[in-house]
Structure formats: structure tokens, C-alpha cells
Amino acid sequence: MGTVPSALKHCLSYQHLLKEQLWIGEQAPPPPAAPHPGQESQASGLPAYIKIVEVGPRDGLQNEKMADHKEVMRGIERHPGVQYPVLTPNLHGFHAAIAAGATEVSVFGAASETFSKMNINCSIEESIEKFEDVAKSARNMNIPVRGYVSCALGCPYEGNIIPAKVAEVSKRLYSMGCYEISLGDTIGVGTPGSMKRMLEAVMKEIPLCALAVHCHDTYGQALANILTAIQMGVAVVDSSVAGLGGCPYAKGATGNVATEDVIYMLNGLGINTGVNLYTVMEAGNFICTALNKKTNSKVAQASFTTGTVN
């Protein structure tokens, strides 16, 4: 397709292209006054606003083996308008989280019996019972609870997972009071076709505005899967700054989809996220420097070498 000389890396038009098209904006677009879940963007049939749930500090760093949750929880600055959910697998964890100042919690179930047993040492049914305890206590304290369903598009132990099972577990979590259900492609094997079939099943049980997708990029399919989900009306996407969090099932392979790459795509689609891509890239650069590792975000890789970001 032609080669471009390296001097171009600093070409002003190129940087201008990226900035002017809001692919990489310096100003965060104004957050919508009251985002209407399901409100569609005029031309495209896509949601006008998509909420990005940043899972890098937990899901991402979890794989980097950092285990100082209390200190982190207490040490962070809380910005107005930003939610800071924490994972709480049972009542004990819930109480510890509340004591450390958490104001939102998450519980994670699985659509695979074997994964549930191997990962959290109990069956799906037993885990639901523990989550119900958490949900009950949370409700009493007006603490929102987010539910995750792992292995929504495949399980490293059981292989194929039927959409109806994902729908069933999602419904149990929703019924106990989770305000949002994040459907996770835990091993990143999903493709647009399987994403579509799974969502069709889940959408029969859960209102669209309560659904989120958590796509792993292990096989490079995450953005295509996210695009499929948002075309079906899903308006909440989980992602991880710098694509932090390798896939423990494929050492050396990637895991979480990079927030930067998701924002780039959504900006290009004219979808509002309220997120400043430039600032995310800086945060990604910070953590990668601290961890002495290369970013998994292609946008970051491209931008730091074109001189768009210094």
C-alpha cells in the first residue's frame, strides 16, 4: 500500500487529522445532562451515549499480583460523578469493603458450573446464595450491586456455553437486585456471531439498559464483538486502560480490551462517552512505565510513536 517515511511521524496534518476528528481529543466532550439509556444516535441506530466501566485497576492489575485492596480503597481521590465499584465475593468481603469506604460493590457469577467451582470454589447455586446475602445487605445500606457473568461466550473447562445458561444466571443476578449485568467473554473466544446469539437470549430476560459487555481481546475479536453488542443496543462497555490484564489461560496472549482502543472506535462513531482519550492514554503510559511493560493498546502504541502524545 506504499511506505511512509519516518519523518511523517511528526507530520502536522496527521496529528491534526487525529485531533480534529476527535479520535484523540484534548477536550473531554461534555457529559450528557441526563443520559437516556437506549436513546439512539440520530443517523446510525447506535446508542447516543455509552458508559465505559474501567476495570484496569482491579481486573487488569489482578493479573499483575497486587493485593493491597484496603490501602488502595482508602488512598484514592474520589471524583464527583465517578463510581468506584469493588468486587465482593461474599458477605465477609462486602463488610470489609464497606469498612474501607466502598460505595458500590460487584459480585461475579459464571455461566459454567466447572468454572464456578474452579474459580470461586463453589457451584453456581452456592455462589448465588452468597451473592444474595451480599445483595440483601447492600440493599439495606443503599449500596448498588453490579453482577458479572463469566464465560458468557465460552469456558476454558467446559468449552461451549449455551446462551440460555447465560440468560438464566443473568436473571438470577438481576432478580436479586443487581442494577447492571456485565456479560464477560472471559477467554476472549467470542465472535460477532456468538455475541449476537448470546445477547438475543439474555435480552429476553434482562432489560437492555441493564446490560454491559466485558470482552477480552485474547483472539483480537473484542472491538468487533463490542461493535456487535452496541449495534444491538447495549450501552455499557467494560474495558481496561492499556489493555491491562493478561489472559491467564494463554500466557503471553492478551486479555482485556484496551480502553483507549474502545474510546477511539466510539469517538469515530460519534458516540458520547464523556471520556478524554488523551488523558486515558497518559494514565496508561503511567501504569505501563510503573510496571515496566509495553501497553496492549494499539492506539497508544500508534500515538506515542507518531508524536501525537509525548
Next chain:
Amino acid sequence: MGTVPSALKHCLSYQHLLKEQLWIGEQAPPPPAAPHPGQESQASGLPAYIKIVEVGPRDGLQNEKVIVPTDIKIELINRLSKTGLPAIEVTSFVSSKWVPQMADHKEVMRGIERHPGVQYPVLTPNLHGFHAAIAAGATEVSVFGAASETFSKMNINCSIEESIEKFEDVAKSARNMNIPVRGYVSCALGCPYEGNIIPAKVAEVSKRLYSMGCYEISLGDTIGVGTPGSMKRMLEAVMKEIPLCALAVHCHDTYGQALANILTAIQGVNLYTVMEAGNFICTALNKKTNSKVAQASFTTGTVN
């Protein structure tokens, strides 16, 4: 989302999952008897068959700093020929002063095995290159224009109009010899020099190439800045001028958007063998693959 011990890398169910679902099959799926362009897959509204044009040996290697030995290039193409890929772009008949990596174009063209049913196009920017390509045994050629005036001048040293005139000479000679010509339009979603490119310009250049007899127009996101929205707008403009079955997309993954852009464009091939070919060339170049499927598969033990 939970941690799983590394022993799982070899979990039989996981490997089974990947193979059984044809994500990574060992048997090539039977090629369709007569693929009908535009025929949609029953449930999804997507094409039932998609032709993959493998550009690694030309577009891929062209960007490698290290000069790849001729025998390695030939071996790569021979391996790719066994994958079921229907088209493999072999080399470029351009001046070795401009593209040293492609200096061995004659030797590569003459040295490869030709598999029946596989096309082996080569790039030919002008009549001189075309004649050299035919003399070396080429049976299909490609010409590449650009939707950006500046890119055209910087990349091939002439304006869009001048380049079209050269391509018309190639197309005329090719037509006389029954040689198919494929046309490329670079910078279809953005230009490193000019920035934004309007869809109408892409449509205009595509139409010039199609009118001169190119059987297929490959629309290239040369710097990978495109997103599904800009892909859609560009295709809508081009599809007013060019029949859908004559369109291809060439998406760069510089910003990680390629698969989403391809999915938008499209609303087999034996993957296992392609991965082996990829593993071969990466070993030869001593570099890491850019394929996430390959990265994941070689570490899960699905591929050894």
C-alpha cells in the same frame, strides 16, 4: 474476572472448544462450489462467502527493515498456497531503488509453486513494470492509486491524474493479453499528509480505476485511522459508483480498529495452516506475530 492456573493451558476442553467450533480447524472447510457474490448467509445478513486476499508477502514484507532472502519469500508463499487462500499478492515490479525489499521480484515470481485455483497478483505501477511482470510469468496485476493528491505525489512521484494515465496504459495492455487487473485506492479513510479525505474523492478515484477495466477495487485505510462510522460513510459513497461484488477492503490495524471496520464492511480458508505459515515467517524474521489468534493459540497449546 477470575484467575485460572497455567495448567489450564493444555486443558483438553479448551483446545476442543477452539477446534470443535472451527475457530481453529485442522480440515479446510470445503470451498463453495460457485460462490455467489452478494449471497447472504441465512441468519445473519452477512455474505455467505468472503474472499481473503493475502497481502503479507508483498505489503507485509515491504515494510520489514531487514531484507528477507528470496528463498524465504518463496517458502512463505508456497506455505500460504496450501492454506486455501484464494489470492496471494506475491511481489511488486517497482524500481529496487524505491523498494529494495522487492528487488528480487523476478526470482520470487519464477520461483513460487503455482497452485490451481489460487491467484498470484503482482503490483505494476506502470507499463515497464507490467512488461517485466509478464515476462516473469505473472498472470494477474494490480495498480494502486490514491484518494489524496499529496500522498500520490509523495508515494509514487506523480499526481492522481498522471498515475491514472499510467494505469490506463497498463490496463489496456493487460486487456489485450486477457490479464486481470486489480485496483487499489490508498488513503480511503485518511491521509498522513492531507488529513481528512472526503468519501466523494474515494468514489471518484475508484470509478476511474473501475472504468479502465479493473475487476476489483480494494479500498485501503492506509494509516489505520478509520472507524466503523467513517468506513460506512466511505463505502456508501463508493457503492453509488461501483458494484458491491467488485469491492474489497484493506484495513490497517494501526489503531486496533481493523476487525471492527471489516465487520462493518462485510454486515473458508484453513486457519490452522495460515497460522503455520505465519509462524514460519515470524521465526525467519525473528519477530513476534501481530496476530492475536496466533499469540493465543501458540500459548494455549492448540498449535505447537
